[in-house]
Amino acid sequence: MVSSEPNGFTALPRGGYLVDTSEGYIQIGSPPETIKDTMGLEKKTPLVFVLPNKFFHVEKGISIAELEFPIYFNFFFRGGKKTFIVCSPEQKEQLTIVLGESLMGPQELNLASEFIDGTESFGFPDIKAEMAHFRSYKTMEEVVEFVLFDENHKAKFGKITIEQLPSNEFLIVDGDKKIKTPGEVDFHVKYDIGKRLEEPFQPPIIGITCLGPSHGFDPTDNTSGFIIWLNGQGIMVDPPVNSTEWLRESNVNPKFINSIILTHCHADHDAGTFQKILEESKITIYATATVMESFLKKYCSLTKIPRREITDLFDFIPVVIGRPTIINGGEFYFHYAPHSIPSVGFEFFFQDQSFYYTSDHLNDPEAFEEMYKKGVFPETRYQFLKDFPWDRKIIYHEAGVPPLHTKISYLASLPEEVQKRITVYHIAAKDMPEGNHLTLAKFGIENTLYPEITPPKHQEAFQLLEILSQIDIFSGFPIEKAKEFLQVVKEEKFRRGEQIIKKGTHGDRFFIIASGNVRFEGLSGDHSAVKRYGTYEYFGEASLILDTARQADVYAETDVLALTIEKTRFFQFIRGSKLHENLIKLNSIRETNTWKTLTESQTFRGLTSYQVTQLELILKLETVKKEASLIEEGQTFHNAFIVRSGTVVVMQNHKTIRELGAGDFVGEIYSLTKNLPSNFSFIAWPGTELYVLSEEDAIQYIKKNPGVYMKLNTVYN
Numbered sequence: 001m002v003s004s005e006p007n008g009f010t011a012l013p014r015g016g017y018l019v020d021t022s023e024g025y026i027q028i029g030s031p032p033e034t035i036k037d038t039m040g041l042e043k044k045t046p047l048v049f050v051l052p053n054k055f056f057h058v059e060k061g062i063s064i065a066e067l068e069f070p071i072y073f074n075f076f077f078r079g080g081k082k083t084f085i086v087c088s089p090e091q092k093e094q095l096t097i098v099l100g101e102s103l104m105g106p107q108e109l110n111l112a113s114e115f116i117d118g119t120e121s122f123g124f125p126d127i128k129a130e131m132a133h134f135r136s137y138k139t140m141e142e143v144v145e146f147v148l149f150d151e152n153h154k155a156k157f158g159k160i161t162i163e164q165l166p167s168n169e170f171l172i173v174d175g176d177k178k179i180k181t182p183g184e185v186d187f188h189v190k191y192d193i194g195k196r197l198e199e200p201f202q203p204p205i206i207g208i209t210c211l212g213p214s215h216g217f218d219p220t221d222n223t224s225g226f227i228i229w230l231n232g233q234g235i236m237v238d239p240p241v242n243s244t245e246w247l248r249e250s251n252v253n254p255k256f257i258n259s260i261i262l263t264h265c266h267a268d269h270d271a272g273t274f275q276k277i278l279e280e281s282k283i284t285i286y287a288t289a290t291v292m293e294s295f296l297k298k299y300c301s302l303t304k305i306p307r308r309e310i311t312d313l314f315d316f317i318p319v320v321i322g323r324p325t326i327i328n329g330g331e332f333y334f335h336y337a338p339h340s341i342p343s344v345g346f347e348f349f350f351q352d353q354s355f356y357y358t359s360d361h362l363n364d365p366e367a368f369e370e371m372y373k374k375g376v377f378p379e380t381r382y383q384f385l386k387d388f389p390w391d392r393k394i395i396y397h398e399a400g401v402p403p404l405h406t407k408i409s410y411l412a413s414l415p416e417e418v419q420k421r422i423t424v425y426h427i428a429a430k431d432m433p434e435g436n437h438l439t440l441a442k443f444g445i446e447n448t449l450y451p452e453i454t455p456p457k458h459q460e461a462f463q464l465l466e467i468l469s470q471i472d473i474f475s476g477f478p479i480e481k482a483k484e485f486l487q488v489v490k491e492e493k494f495r496r497g498e499q500i501i502k503k504g505t506h507g508d509r510f511f512i513i514a515s516g517n518v519r520f521e522g523l524s525g526d527h528s529a530v531k532r533y534g535t536y537e538y539f540g541e542a543s544l545i546l547d548t549a550r551q552a553d554v555y556a557e558t559d560v561l562a563l564t565i566e567k568t569r570f571f572q573f574i575r576g577s578k579l580h581e582n583l584i585k586l587n588s589i590r591e592t593n594t595w596k597t598l599t600e601s602q603t604f605r606g607l608t609s610y611q612v613t614q615l616e617l618i619l620k621l622e623t624v625k626k627e628a629s630l631i632e633e634g635q636t637f638h639n640a641f642i643v644r645s646g647t648v649v650v651m652q653n654h655k656t657i658r659e660l661g662a663g664d665f666v667g668e669i670y671s672l673t674k675n676l677p678s679n680f681s682f683i684a685w686p687g688t689e690l691y692v693l694s695e696e697d698a699i700q701y702i703k704k705n706p707g708v709y710m711k712l713n714t715v716y717n
Helices: 067-077 089-104 127-135 245-247 265-275 289-303 306-311 367-375 377-384 406-414 459-472 479-488 539-545 567-574 577-591 594-599 609-616 669-674 695-704 704-710
Strands: 017-021 024-028 048-050 081-086 146-148 156-157 162-165 170-174 177-181 208-210 225-230 232-235 258-260 284-286 317-318 325-327 330-337 343-348 355-358 393-396 422-425 489-496 497-503 509-515 519-520 532-534 553-556 560-566 621-624 628-631 637-645 648-652 655-660 680-683 689-694
Touching: 017 170, 017 177, 017 594, 017 628, 024 208, 067 081, 067 089, 067 265, 081 156, 146 156, 156 669, 170 422, 170 637, 208 422, 232 265, 245 265, 258 265, 265 289, 284 289, 289 306, 289 317, 306 367, 355 377, 367 377, 459 577, 509 539, 509 567, 532 609, 539 567, 539 577, 560 567, 567 577, 577 594, 577 609, 594 609, 609 695, 621 655, 637 695, 669 695, 695 704
Parallel strands: 024 048, 048 081, 081 146, 232 258, 258 284, 284 317, 355 393, 393 422
Antiparallel strands: 017 024, 156 162, 162 170, 170 177, 208 225, 225 232, 325 330, 330 343, 343 355, 489 560, 497 553, 509 560, 519 532, 519 553, 621 689, 628 680, 637 689, 648 655, 648 680
């Protein structure tokens, strides 16, 4: 029996609530991977799931209705049992779309446009026949049944009645027993970070970091995913949920990750993708048009965010099968893998290295021959899958339970020299056989693989220009300035704990952090404040531009590699640009203590220092001398605001909804950026100090920082 708390339910480690009833376990909410909390219990994974009102945390990009794995577990591992979902009619409509994409695959398919030679391309699949072959069930109704709340907000399951109370709590009535559970479900990040690096991670020319070696049913290890490092930038491949937190905890700057390869839309492969989209800078996603369409359908339905808004949050580059796609200097070739929904694998070539990634994949010559004879595989598809490129120098090959995955025994039967090139993932450590030459993927930044490689030509210049391209204040500088940068910049190294700048001294150079972290102490205006900067951030510009003494002590919090530009050369470098004017504006706004206002704000406190700096560059401080209407209900508006001090009242239909104070966001970001009428009036009291954010600046800022958009989607009523 599961042990219940005195209130009659159990809070699961990863989130959600479990109630033990006469009809078996009932689970309220289902955050990612909660199946790992329940699959080992006496009564196994629940067959009944109740959806809370809010089942997607937009701020964190996490679904609280992650039901794919419970459904698979109940059907495939519990003798074909069906999963029951208790929800409202509206939620059923949302979940039907989501589960349809993951359980059944896309209803409409047009792969011809995704292949370089259309249907005549070598290896062109009959994808519908493959999906039907691997699924083993014909309709979604065979695995899922919805139980809807009626007009009285009650639902029946066997002898159990589930009622949604006006408080949004749930009341579960089981005979004489009544159990009340919370109506909203939180989630708890649970992942192993491995070993945190003492010094910040420095991306290599080429490397592979395992984010998780196992599968969604392994309670002891992270779900599979990895990072490919090329030319000092990272490509996340199917990032597992919570990968973004893992990067920070492991001392890896998330800004090093500039793109994602999304192979398919099962939850263990796409859940971390939406999180990464919302994290910091805008990223690029590489996928086929078919896979991206499934992703958009799932997350538009889950979040209720319009498609146009979601697609604005990232850049999408569709890959064409048979044509190379260049990512961070590597030449990538994609292919469709045999799976239950459209799924792509790929290989890449970079300098003298080659790498092959199978994705979720069945690799079994005997099964291929049988599927060919049955007509599931056309001739060239059969030949393509048979001719696996075992000669690649690095092979990342999945393994697991057939028919959706490759038997580990098959990989262990390959020639010794081939096995030595294979890293196996998507398998629990306990299932790896002994006595072979295969390597099990090993989680953790400390276990990053660094293949031998001949460095590309001009590597040093490339790295310097990569850093320049990451500095927001140099955005848009012409190629002539890039050439000048290579001539004026110098490298300086500082050891952990070393003082870089002494407060009160004369400023003589500008600093860009190439690697490491620095700490500011004794900041003017707030002597207790401590500010930290990391890779791709800059400092020291204020005393140069304003010709004043240094305003803070700066220390190397880790070993630091800095790029510095001497004062005279710095002014020469920025001549003819708006940078001088912008830096004066930046330091002027910082004198108002924007850092403290933003970092202590309920809305903005999760922003990185890089995002805070970008925001400071576009803010303007104003003081309201008498009561003022900032935004009027029913009218379009062209500015939003952040309260520095004082009070702003939010009103609707002449009634006060809320009072906003220091650090609160004033306005509706969606209405501002889409030029729509406001749903509220915002009235500032006399003496209120406000940072003003213009419509144009807000649009440009959000394009660069899509995750902030979600933070600004404030709900006032």
